[in-house]
Amino acid sequence: MDGGERVGIELRRRAAVLAGDERAWREWYDLTYDDLRAYAHWRCAGLNQIADDVVQDTWLAAVRRARDFDPLKGSFRSWLFGIAANVVRDQLRAVTRARRQVAVLTGNAAESSSAEQHERAVRIATTLAALPPRQEQVLRSKYLEQMSVQAIADAWGETPKAIESLLTRARQAFRDVYDAGESDERT
Numbered sequence: 001m002d003g004g005e006r007v008g009i010e011l012r013r014r015a016a017v018l019a020g021d022e023r024a025w026r027e028w029y030d031l032t033y034d035d036l037r038a039y040a041h042w043r044c045a046g047l048n049q050i051a052d053d054v055v056q057d058t059w060l061a062a063v064r065r066a067r068d069f070d071p072l073k074g075s076f077r078s079w080l081f082g083i084a085a086n087v088v089r090d091q092l093r094a095v096t097r098a099r100r101q102v103a104v105l106t107g108n109a110a111e112s113s114s115a116e117q118h119e120r121a122v123r124i125a126t127t128l129a130a131l132p133p134r135q136e137q138v139l140r141s142k143y144l145e146q147m148s149v150q151a152i153a154d155a156w157g158e159t160p161k162a163i164e165s166l167l168t169r170a171r172q173a174f175r176d177v178y179d180a181g182e183s184d185e186r187t
Contacts, residue, residue, distance in 0.1 A: 010071035017066050029059070032077050039081055042144040043088045043136075045124035050091050057091070058084040085136075089129045095122055127178045135170035142167060 016024035037055050044051040061083050062069075069079050128136055141147045141155075149167070153160045 006075060007071045010069075010076055013076075014066070014069055014071060025063075028076055032080055035077060036080055036084060038144065039140070040084055040088070042140050043085065043125060043128050044091075045121040045128065047121045047125060050095065050125070054084055054087045054091055057087045061087065085129070085133070088125065092122065092126045092129055123178060123181050127174055127181060130177045131170065131173055134166070135173055138163065138166050139170050139174065 013024050013028060017028070033055075036058060037051070040051040040054040040058070041048070044054060058080060062080055065083070069076060073079075128139070131139070138152065141152045142149070147155070149160050149163050152158075153163045156163070
């Protein structure tokens, strides 16, 4: 589907949604749910409960803000992912605050293997949320969607060399943010 066709379909679907057509909402939901769920799980580093909350909160925000969606600025899927990225950040901040409060109140850090794995997943998710969107997107394309460099380049209209360079910078940025979080936890 070309850009003009997508815009036309999404303008009609948006108008139907705003007019109260439940089928139009169901179409949007059915077309994007699996991608949104995969995106949320990626951004939450496999923390299933948080990812499920992100999916639910994203849909609630999308329903409330449907008027804000403008097909001329991008696809519904991209708009929905933008909402999800903000929800992820909010959820992770809340989890981090709660964990710090528990640590202060109990006077000790979680020592069990399960707690350590959970902490690591939270750090990964927090790191992904801290990256610029383009870097997060290229990492997601490469490692979650398992796209080749050539496939990413083709999809983004860029050269494979540009994508390789972006991947290198994104991996380094991930390591830098992740390591900074680790040193912050020790202090």
